[in-house]
Amino acid sequence: MINLTLLGATGSIGQSTLSVVDLHPQTFNVFALSANTNWQQMLSLCEQYQPSFAVMTDEAAAEQLSQQLQNDTTVLSGAKALETIASHADTDQVMAAIVGAAGMASSLAAAKAGKRIMLANKESLVLAGDIFMQAVKDNNAELIPVDSEHSAIFQCLQGGTSGLNKIQLTASGGPFLHTPLSELTNITPDQACAHPNWSMGRKISVDSATMMNKGLEVIEAHYLFNLPAEKIDLVMHPQSIIHSSVYFDDGSTLSQMGNPDMRTVISYAMSYPQRIASGVEALDLTQNSPLEFYAPDFNKFSCLRLAFEALKQGGSAMGTINAANEVAVASFLDEKIKFLDIAKIIEKTLEDSSHFYPTCLSEVIENDQTARLIASKLTQSYV
Numbered sequence: 202m203i204n205l206t207l208l209g210a211t212g213s214i215g216q217s218t219l220s221v222v223d224l225h226p227q228t229f230n231v232f233a234l235s236a237n238t239n240w241q242q243m244l245s246l247c248e249q250y251q252p253s254f255a256v257m258t259d260e261a262a263a264e265q266l267s268q269q270l271q272n273d274t275t276v277l278s279g280a281k282a283l284e285t286i287a288s289h290a291d292t293d294q295v296m297a298a299i300v301g302a303a304g305m306a307s308s309l310a311a312a313k314a315g316k317r318i319m320l321a322n323k324e325s326l327v328l329a330g331d332i333f334m335q336a337v338k339d340n341n342a343e344l345i346p347v348d349s350e351h352s353a354i355f356q357c358l359q360g361g362t363s364g365l366n367k368i369q370l371t372a373s374g375g376p377f378l379h380t381p382l383s384e385l386t387n388i389t390p391d392q393a394c395a396h397p398n399w400s401m402g403r404k405i406s407v408d409s410a411t412m413m414n415k416g417l418e419v420i421e422a423h424y425l426f427n428l429p430a431e432k433i434d435l436v437m438h439p440q441s442i443i444h445s446s447v448y449f450d451d452g453s454t455l456s457q458m459g460n461p462d463m464r465t466v467i468s469y470a471m472s473y474p475q476r477i478a479s480g481v482e483a484l485d486l487t488q489n490s491p492l493e494f495y496a497p498d499f500n501k502f503s504c505l506r507l508a509f510e511a512l513k514q515g516g517s518a519m520g521t522i523n524a525a526n527e528v529a530v531a532s533f534l535d536e537k538i539k540f541l542d543i544a545k546i547i548e549k550t551l552e553d554s555s556h557f558y559p560t561c562l563s564e565v566i567e568n569d570q571t572a573r574l575i576a577s578k579l580t581q582s583y584v
């Protein structure tokens with residue numbers, strides 16, 4: 202039995218992970234689960250999966266869960282408890298699927314404990330890529346991407362990197378691929394969250410609409426595959442059938458295809474190097490043609506340009522744009538700022554922040570907090 206710790210169990214990736222577990226009850230045991238505030242959903246998950254540990258980072262939610270839970274699951278609370286279950290001696294695999302910077306410390310704890318980390322929380326790499334990759338290396342941890350593009354590249358590189366020319370991430374373009382810039386001013390949160398192909402949490406859905414998600418993925422790819430920005434290309438592909446491609450010097454291009462469903466990516470990370478059933482139907486190319494491809498529009502999607510700028514600056518710049526984005530997206534979802542203000546707040550936060558090279562997690566966290574303060578102040582001026 203493989204003992205699984207699932208961080209972010211009540212989220213979109215968390216739920217898809219559990220649906221893969223349901224298909225393979227003889228292989229995977231749900232050892233620990235975590236959520237933030239949603240104790241009601243956690244209660245039903247604990248009743249169904251009987252994990253050894255359930256962590257609620259929110260203390261009041263942990264209290265509620267403890268009162269209601271009638272089984273042997275140990276309920277823990279607070280952010281430190283995430284690190285406890287991520288690094289627990291009985292944990293074999295850690296699905297790191299907390300949204301945002303809040304997921305960074307527990308991913309790092311899993312890396313330091315030498316676990317298999319199935320990394321959905323791209324923020325761990327965006328904020329602390331150098332520190333995180335070093336921890337993976339030093340502790341012989343196993344890092345498997347849980348992002349459709351990075352999983353595709355990981356799969357295409359199973360034959361090695363000899364003659365690798367560049368990688369190309371595909372981007373669906375989200376709900377506004379063909380919407381002119383002039384019509385993006387009064388976009389509502391519900392419109393921004395209506396992704397045409399993928400069903401995801403609200404924060405990442407807005408990131409897809411602004412294309413900041415793709416920008417963060419470029420940074421994620423830089424660390425995962427150890428490539429400079431110049432070797433990371435983008436192509437818009439609205440059908441999300443080709444998940445990404447790898448180009449070689451001999452003129453060959455390898456791509457990975459499939460229906461857009463994260464269960465394929467998740468099951469691959471859980472079973473690698475084997476493949477197991479995920480519940481996703483096989484692709485029928487006759488139902489998906491024509492496949493379309495376009496060059497990205499860096500003018501309309503200025504978040505994409507900002508992410509490349511931050512990657513080229515390196516160091517704290519990547520954490521700065523991530524923090525500013527989280528603040529701005531939360532304000533947009535609360536209907537306090539407009540859709541196009543998100544990129545403006547990120548750009549100004551980057552300009553107003555000092556730039557340095559963090560050497561430890563506390564410097565990463567300090568930069569994250571400073572950038573959040575700057576972005577929050579800026580947000581006030583757009584309300």
Ligand SMILES: NC(=O)c1ccc[n+]([C@@H]2O[C@H](COP(=O)([O-])OP(=O)(O)OC[C@H]3O[C@@H](n4cnc5c(N)ncnc54)[C@H](OP(=O)(O)O)[C@@H]3O)[C@@H](O)[C@H]2O)c1
Nearest residue numbers: 209211212213214236237238239299300303321322401402
């Ligand atoms: N969804 C996708 O298809 C997809 C694809 C690729 C990568 N990703 C990445 O995977 C991660 C998760 O995305 P998602 O769409 O699954 O997010 P989501 O649906 O919003 O779920 C987020 C999970 O994190 C928990 N959480 C939220 N804030 C937290 C905090 N401060 N401390 C601890 N836990 C917290 C939530 O608990 P509560 O329910 O209690 O709030 C929930 O379990 C993100 O980094 C995203 O970029 C997602």
